[in-house]
Ligand SMILES: *[C@@H]1O[C@H](CO)[C@@H](O)[C@H](O)[C@H]1NC(C)=O
């Protein structure tokens with residue numbers, strides 16, 4: 001397009017209506033991420049051998065198991081790509097990591113509130129949100145020590161001012177809801193204290209200079225095989241697309257409280273630009289209209305064992321092998337066409353679904369305030 005024509009288009013009053021109030025791109029120099037498996041780029045896989053570090057994880061994009069709980073890229077990978085930044089290395093990964101444009105503290109099975117039942121003996125990650133915050137704070141000062149020392153490691157560390165210009169992304173809460181539900185905890189006791197913890201973490205990041213936050217609420221986990229197989233629901237307990245009504249209600253309840261928490265944080269931290277992204281709605285619309293969007297079997301895991309309604313068996317998950325007559329046989333196999341599937345392994349989404357979700361959330365339609373990803377530094 002010729003410069004003159006472009007100028008005219010930008011100045012056209014009708015088009016101006018569609019530009020955000022403050023219309024300059026943010027140029028985030030780094031991403032710091034906290035969360036669970038939805039955004040884990042190698043944390044759990046580096047620290048505990050129970051992680052699915054084997055193929056077919058990673059098969060679609062990386063062609064090797066890349067520490068991610070998917071066949072390919074996660075939403076956090078698409079966020080980094082869109083912002084023109086390298087993939088965010090996991091803080092816990094000691095091999096080949098480069099933190100010059102950010103660090104990822106997320107691990108699969110992480111919760112906001114610390115759990116009693118943690119790995120390797122229990123079910124949840126010891127790297128709960130409070131621990132991830134401490135790791136981040138330690139990362140902040142140690143990375144600067146290393147940076148100032150110079151030498152070969154300097155190029156792997158972020159510059160100091162990146163911490164105040166970075167986008168802080170957070171996606172956590174899903175495992176708190178399963179812990180709460182399956183360990184019979186009281187919603188009224190659990191959720192307020194978890195959200196208080198969440199709020200404290202944002203405030204701590206703010207205190208060290210963080211200003212820009214991109215927060216995902218939790219998805220409709222009542223549509224995921226690992227939840228559905230545990231519930232043994234009666235026909236009336238499913239919604240019209242086959243998801244658990246009560247479990248999705250629990251997710252909605254968490255999201256409502258998260259929203260209220262964010263509204264309060266905005267009041268407490270007037271200089272913070274906090275974008276809250278409604279992941280629940282975008283994922284739910286994907287399940288609901290799967291066919292129209294070119295996906296099939298929305299509630300069935302692509303990679304798993306046993307077939308059936310959900311193709312999910314907790315003792316023979318995706319990537320699981322069995323030794324039969326001295327030969328390792330892969331039980332948890334991938335499906336024919338992961339590109340057409342939403343659910344990857346009974347718990348997590350396929351790369352194809354992650355991309356679909358990213359394309360919608362990055363445009364701002366599901367965000368509060370409704371700004372696109374690249375503009376998330378502007379105050380509400
Ligand atoms: C780390 O990543 C940055 C950005 O991609 C790159 O410019 C730099 O060369 C990398 N550092 C090393 C030591 O590989």
Ligand SMILES: *[C@@H]1O[C@H](CO)[C@@H](O)[C@H](O)[C@H]1NC(C)=O
Pocket residue numbers: 182183184
């Ligand atoms: C939770 O409660 C249900 C029903 O009361 C019970 O069957 C189950 O064993 C309990 N689970 C735990 C972890 O206490």
Ligand SMILES: *[C@@H]1O[C@H](CO)[C@@H](O)[C@H](O)[C@H]1NC(C)=O
Pocket residue numbers: 217259276277278366367368
């Ligand atoms: C949060 O609540 C406000 C109303 O209080 C609503 O306008 C907004 O859409 C909600 N945001 C999300 C992400 O649910």
Ligand SMILES: *[C@@H]1O[C@H](CO)[C@@H](O)[C@H](O)[C@H]1NC(C)=O
Pocket residue numbers: 305306313314315316
């Ligand atoms: C789950 O897989 C195991 C093999 O690891 C098998 O023995 C068991 O029967 C399966 N369970 C169901 C419900 O299919």
